[in-house]
Amino acid sequence: MENFSEDIDDIDDVEDVDARIEKKVTERLRRYDKEYKIRVKDTRDFQIMEEVFDKTSLLTLNDLMNEKNLSYLNGVINSGKEARVYWGVKNDGTSVAVKIYLVVSSEFRKRLIYIEGDPRFKNITKNNRKLIELWTRKEYRNLLTAYNNGINVPKPLAIKRNVLIMEFIGEDGYHAELLVNVKRVIDKDYNTIISYVKKLYRKAHIIHADLSEFNIFKYRNKLIIFDFGSGVHIAHPLAKSFLERDLNNINHFFSKRGINTQPTEKLLLELIGQ
Ligand SMILES: Nc1ncnc2c1ncn2[C@@H]1O[C@H](COP(=O)(O)OP(=O)(O)O)[C@@H](O)[C@H]1O
Ligand SMILES: [Mg+2]
Incomplete structure (x- = not known):
């Protein structure tokens, strides 16, 4: 830190x-x-x-x-x-x-x-x-x-x-339009957000910790994550639970919209390895 x-x-x-x-x-x-x-x-x-x-x-x-x-x-x-x-x-x-x-x-x-x-x-x-x-x-x-x-x-x-x-x-x-207000979300949107979460974790060593459809813009066909005030370093003692919550929020939103999501546990395992 x-x-x-x-x-x-x-x-x-x-x-x-x-x-x-x-x-x-x-x-x-x-x-x-x-x-x-x-x-x-x-x-x-x-x-x-x-x-x-x-x-x-x-x-x-x-x-x-x-x-x-x-x-x-x-x-x-x-x-x-x-x-x-x-x-x-x-x-x-x-x-x-x-x-x-x-x-x-x-x-x-x-x-x-x-x-x-x-x-x-x-x-x-x-x-x-x-x-x-x-x-x-x-x-x-x-x-x-x-x-x-x-x-x-x-x-x-x-x-x-x-x-x-x-x-x-x-x-x-x-x-720009918030993801929550986007009428039709597609598989690619889900995959993009998951890839951002992974890249944030692996490359930037950050967990957003307040990730949801309310903190993502869809603008000119691109997804943009914002509102990083809560973000923590991956070494934070509560890192795993913050990451889990972020993934759950994203999975919940996309599955409500009919997208096939990956289990949070699987994603957590891929990232944290336990
Ligand atoms: N970079 C930006 N460009 C345009 N609008 C923004 C930007 N950042 C935030 N906003 C607007 O302000 C709102 C609140 O910003 P956010 O960072 O999520 O603050 P809060 O902590 O209050 O949730 C967003 O929902 C969006 O409408
Ligand atoms: Mg916000």
């Missing part, structure tokens, strides 16, 4: 952020306003949008803008329990997905027992904000490792504190 603690910047200066900077950032973020109003269905969405930009997130977005990793935000794509995903635009006009983590998942908290006591994570586990950064970095690292090993995932582009910027999968701000 990598030494995450070293990668986390000193963020104590966040508290001193100048109110003027905040105003400037807010103004820049409002550039999406016109477009955004067309896209939102009711005003509750707008309130959610306002809530997300806490001081740290504002400052982080501003940094990412100054570093030319982002030009402006163009509206919310998804508001989840732990993170919100925005459609962002870069200076050159290309779309990006901007994932802003807000809370640490309960799953991650459960896994803290494997982090606590490890000197590499000293002082991190008690600080909620740092935990969120750790979680964000974990997703970035997992995406990068998967990407570098040739697995179809959104290309990770930048990370700062609790904000992750990655390749946008979709068009004109509309994300």
Whole structure:
């Protein structure tokens, strides 16, 4: 496992952020306003949008803008329990997905027992904000490792504190179709996902640990796996049960859709060998 603690910047200066900077950032973020109003269905969405930009997130977005990793935000794509995903635009006009983590998942908290006591994570586990950064970095690292090993995932582009910027999968701000919504799935889809799971395990040494039809896009006839925050290294003490759950989810989805699946036990045996 990598030494995450070293990668986390000193963020104590966040508290001193100048109110003027905040105003400037807010103004820049409002550039999406016109477009955004067309896209939102009711005003509750707008309130959610306002809530997300806490001081740290504002400052982080501003940094990412100054570093030319982002030009402006163009509206919310998804508001989840732990993170919100925005459609962002870069200076050159290309779309990006901007994932802003807000809370640490309960799953991650459960896994803290494997982090606590490890000197590499000293002082991190008690600080909620740092935990969120750790979680964000974990997703970035997992995406990068998967990407570098040739697995179809959104290309990770930048990370700062609790904000992750990655390749946008979709068009004109509309994300690609999720596997769960694909009307007709075929054998090839199943085989592709199983080959990704194997490649992730054997080459990237990662288990996704939250794999399901909700975290897979089908786009231009390709399957793309995303949402890697829960991903663990294959040496994780719970690796086998995470892998088993991933395989069960995939098998369950595809067999419901009439596809002949391979027994989870057989796949587990092939991968883990026990
Ligand atoms: N790279 C991306 N490109 C386009 N849309 C994305 C991208 N990543 C996530 N999304 C959208 O945001 C939603 C939530 O993203 P996800 O990473 O699954 O977060 P969560 O942890 O909330 O499940 C996805 O279902 C999809 O609609
Ligand atoms: Mg998800």
